[in-house]
Amino acid sequence: MTTVFDLILRRLVQGHPEQLLLLLFGDQHPALIRMADSSLPQSERRADTVMVVEAHGARFAVDVEIQAQADPHFAARLLDYTVRIHRREKLPVLPVAIYLTPEAEGSPPPYGFECPGIRVLTFDFQVVRLWEVDYLQPALQTAAALLPLSVLESRAGPERIAWAELRIRQAPSLSTEERLDLLVVLGTLASRRFGQDRLSQHLRNIMIDSPFWEEQRALERKRVEVHERVETLLTFANVRGIPQPPDAEERLSHLGATALKALVNKALATPDTAATELRAILTPHGH
Structure with missing residues (x-):
């Protein structure tokens, strides 16, 4: 997923913070006090959305970060944002990760590290998986x-x-x-x-x-190309007698359009070499 995709969703939640709180906390969500500056002290980065809210008489900041694609450094970055916002706002900070798709989710919280004999840091954060949300519940339908x-x-x-x-x-x-x-x-x-x-x-x-239309058309063309190349390679595997696991199509799709094209070309030019590579890709780990 692209940066443009991330940006349009960021604009969506920033424009409707009260509905974002409904998504994060449900009917008993905290009251929005104000939107806070999303710039980060002594950093060129910006948080996606920062809000100051109040619940049960206590105020705290909420840092919402939207993840449209996998990032191995996401938890460390979220920790950095949390500390910077805490120092500026002088409030407790609740960090929230919103994952758009399962592929965007990294290692589950907590994040931390230790030195010999001591646990130095344990950093927890709230996770919202958009594919798990029930959007048909009455509160969200409105x-x-x-x-x-x-x-x-x-x-x-x-x-x-x-x-x-x-x-x-x-x-x-x-x-x-x-x-x-x-x-x-x-x-x-x-x-x-x-x-x-x-x-x-x-x-x-x-x-x-x-x-965003041209971007969508390009993505659609890429989707079709990937599907066609996967089908070609699965047919090649059948002809060559290569066993196919249940997730064969998924395994090949993860290679991406460029790698699939190279493998299809290799199947035409040097089929024995292509068959060896394809067998390695489709063989389950541990076999």
């Missing part, structure tokens, strides 16, 4: 800014696109600009998960006018 995220739910099928689009178009609380922004986000997320052919004509027209 949160228009969260509707585009509903297509990420693991139980959602392509029919969720029309469901979310209708509610966004009919939401009385949205301005015309907000409505268009949310429909663009919906179209982006839906086409990434289900393909552009699943979008309504109205949604496609909105997407065509957005700066």
Whole structure:
């Protein structure tokens, strides 16, 4: 997933912080006091969203970081952000990681390290997995800014696109600009998960006018290329008598378009070499 994808979601949650709190904490969410500066002291980086909230008479800051792709250094970076925000705001800080897809999730909390004989640091943070959220619960159905995220739910099928689009178009609380922004986000997320052919004509027209349309078309072409190359290699494996595990298609897809193309070309030019490489890829570990 791209930086542009990260940015449009960041804009989404920053524009509707009260609905973001509903997503993070449910009905009994803390009250929003103010949005805080997302810049970080003595750092060129910026946090995605920083809010100061209050619950049960206690104020604290919430640092929300959206992860659209895997980052092995994410937990350490979140620790750095938490310390910087704590020093500036002089408040406790609750760090929250929002993962868009299972592939974006890294090592589970807590993060920490130790030296011989002593545990030096244990750093915990809250995790929200968007594919696990039940967007059909009444409280979230009325949160228009969260509707585009509903297509990420693991139980959602392509029919969720029309469901979310209708509610966004009919939401009385949205301005015309907000409505268009949310429909663009919906179209982006839906086409990434289900393909552009699943979008309504109205949604496609909105997407065509957005700066993300060409990116979406490029991603769709890449998706098709990967699928075709995977199918070609699976056929080659059948011809060569190479055993295929249940996750054969997934294993090959993870290679990426460039590596798949190289392997397909090798299957045409030097089939014996390609068969050896393909067998190694498809052989389960430990065999």
